[in-house]
Amino acid sequence: MLDSKKYFPTLANNPDLAYFDSAASTQTHEAVLKAMNNYYCNFRSNTNRGEYDISERTSNALDIAKQQVADLVNVSSDSIMFTSGTTQGLNMIARWMKDKKRIIVTEAEHNANIVPWLTQGKSSADESIIVMPINDFDGLINLNELETILEKTSDGWQDTMVSFCATSNVTGVTQPWQDIATLSHKYGATVCIDFCQTIAHHEIDLKENQIEFAVFSAHKMYGPTGIGVLYSSFDFNDLIPLYYGGGAVESVTFDSVILKQGVNKHCPGTPDIANIIGFGVACEMIKYVGYSLIKLQELDVLKHLLSYGIDVLPNCRVFPANGFEDSVISIIPITGHSSDIGQLMAHTGVAVRTGKVCAHPLVDRISGSKGIIRISFAPYNTEEDCEKLCRELAIALVKVK
Ligand code: PMP
Numbered sequence: 001m002l003d004s005k006k007y008f009p010t011l012a013n014n015p016d017l018a019y020f021d022s023a024a025s026t027q028t029h030e031a032v033l034k035a036m037n038n039y040y041c042n043f044r045s046n047t048n049r050g051e052y053d054i055s056e057r058t059s060n061a062l063d064i065a066k067q068q069v070a071d072l073v074n075v076s077s078d079s080i081m082f083t084s085g086t087t088q089g090l091n092m093i094a095r096w097m098k099d100k101k102r103i104i105v106t107e108a109e110h111n112a113n114i115v116p117w118l119t120q121g122k123s124s125a126d127e128s129i130i131v132m133p134i135n136d137f138d139g140l141i142n143l144n145e146l147e148t149i150l151e152k153t154s155d156g157w158q159d160t161m162v163s164f165c166a167t168s169n170v171t172g173v174t175q176p177w178q179d180i181a182t183l184s185h186k187y188g189a190t191v192c193i194d195f196c197q198t199i200a201h202h203e204i205d206l207k208e209n210q211i212e213f214a215v216f217s218a219h220k221m222y223g224p225t226g227i228g229v230l231y232s233s234f235d236f237n238d239l240i241p242l243y244y245g246g247g248a249v250e251s252v253t254f255d256s257v258i259l260k261q262g263v264n265k266h267c268p269g270t271p272d273i274a275n276i277i278g279f280g281v282a283c284e285m286i287k288y289v290g291y292s293l294i295k296l297q298e299l300d301v302l303k304h305l306l307s308y309g310i311d312v313l314p315n316c317r318v319f320p321a322n323g324f325e326d327s328v329i330s331i332i333p334i335t336g337h338s339s340d341i342g343q344l345m346a347h348t349g350v351a352v353r354t355g356k357v358c359a360h361p362l363v364d365r366i367s368g369s370k371g372i373i374r375i376s377f378a379p380y381n382t383e384e385d386c387e388k389l390c391r392e393l394a395i396a397l398v399k400v401k
Contacts, residue, residue: 001289002029002222003297003379009033011380018350018385022220023169023328023376024357026200029222031285032278036224039274046270048247058273065280069229072199072283073206073214081236081263082276085228086196087112089215092230093163093192094120096239100161100190102153106132106141106175107365108168111358113194117163132164134362139173139320147183154187162189163213166204167197170359170372171320172328174198178209185210196220196228200378201298201327203291206231218275223282227275236263245269297379298327304383305329308390310375315397319366331373331393336400338371344396350389 005011008027011019019027039061043054047062063077070077083089094116097103103117114129122128130149132141153160162184166177177198181191192213195204200221206214210233217228232239241248241259245268250258259265286294302324311324316331323329333341342354355371356363363372375389 001031001285002294003300005380005382007031008380016349018381018388020375020377020381020385020389021351021353022200022378023172023197023374024353025219025225026222026378027380028219028224028278029282029285032223032281035281036274036278039277047273061277062271062273065276068280068283068287072287073195073204073231074208075206075231078262079233079236080229080231081266082271082279083215083228083230084226084272085217085219086110086194086215089213089228089230090163090192090194091116092242093213093215095242097161097190097192101159102128102130102161104130104132104146104149104153104160104162104164104184104189106164106168107134108139108170108173108359108362109165110169110194110196111360112196113163113165114361131361134168134171134173135320136366137321139168139171139323141175141180143176143179143183146180147187150183150187150189154189160184160187160189161192163192163194165194165197167195167201167326168359168362169197169328169357170330170362170366170374171323172197172326172330172376173320174202174326181209181211197328200286201291201294206233218279218282221282221286224275224278227272227279229279236266237261239266241266241268243268294379298377301377301379301381301386302327304381304386305375305377305390308387309394310386310390313390313394313397315401316373319372327377329375331375332367333370333373333397333400336370336397338367338373340400341373341393341396344399345389345392348388348392350392352389352393 043057045055047059066077098120167174184191190212195216199216214231219225248268315334338354353374
């Protein structure tokens with residue numbers, strides 16, 4: 001279901017494209033598109049506001065999709081709400097948690113888990129943001145160092161927030177997020193995890209790990225763009241709504257409003273119906289295929305990349321040093337600029353991502369002004385893609401020398 005281009009219309013319609021930018025966005029599966037199209041063609045209507053047949057169908061489809069998303073991460077559907085994506089989710093969490101005295105993050109954060117905290121007045125200059133460095137060899141943080149920081153800084157449950165991406169969009173390395181959560185909880189911290197780069201590759205059990213907040217986006221997991229999810233173990237009644245309008249209210253006069261209860265009070269306006277339906281199908285599909293098979297299929301792609309010499313390319317180094325274990329491989333050119341290399345490759349029909357990949361602090365540290373060349377793959381990448389990528393990348397790296 002995931003290991004052939006025929007299921008991914010953009011790949012099927014661009015047969016010469018070697019697409020290695022799945023960490024930016026995976027391709028959308030045809031089953032997702034069919035479900036969305038079915039909504040538009042057969043029961044296109046708003047939800048909950050009509051008693052007629054197609055509006056009922058829409059409401060039911062939304063309930064099913066919500067359950068499908070919740071099931072993938074083993075939580076109740078009352079504990080999740082839809083967002084426009086991980087970025088919106090992290091912004092909301094930063095606004096809710098603005099009174100925390102300090103936020104512990106990793107050096108590998110995406111800007112989406114940095115800027116929302118900065119806008120709440122946090123900063124590393126006054127240690128209201130504390131940054132855990134990652135190891136240049138394996139891309140992991142040091143848990144002993146984290147414990148030392150937590151020990152020093154925990155003066156009450158309200159004070160510390162540990163907010164981090166489980167999987168880096170620069171390295172593809174997944175932190176031991178369960179251990180980080182357990183350790184953080186031991187010292188009374190609140191935990192928020194950005195699973196944006198994790199969800200397509202690794203099983204996530206939010207219930208078992210009792211995370212307070214988690215976010216991810218559908219477009220990184222074969223679903224549509226512009227839709228994501230925010231999970232919280234907190235009672236949504238205790239979180240202040242950040243948006244107001246119709247749909248989230250029980251009653252309104254010109255003097256007062258009674259909001260709905262629970263997660264519904266946070267969801268005014270018409271939901272992104274087609275995208276939510278597509279998101280549900282993407283979750284169902286990943287569950288059906290299973291993470292162990294996905295891993296095997298990704299390993300197959302990696303084997304092809306290695307057999308065509310991804311690990312012996314000229315004029316570059318890989319980051320982290322042990323960087324050939326995940327579905328992201330980041331390469332730093334020794335001479336030349338990453339965007340020049342990206343452009344040379346684009347002319348040959350190879351799509352990779354270059355530059356700072358929205359993780360400025362880490363990419364600045366490891367590459368200076370060069371930026372990285374990020375190769376990210378998925379089960380649909382073929383041996384032919386891998387051969388083309390390695391060939392064109394080697395040529396481009398030599399050209400910029
Ligand atoms: N966090 C990480 C780790 C990401 O890779 C991304 C997307 N590149 C985001 C957050 C932001 O996700 P979105 O653009 O879907 O909001």
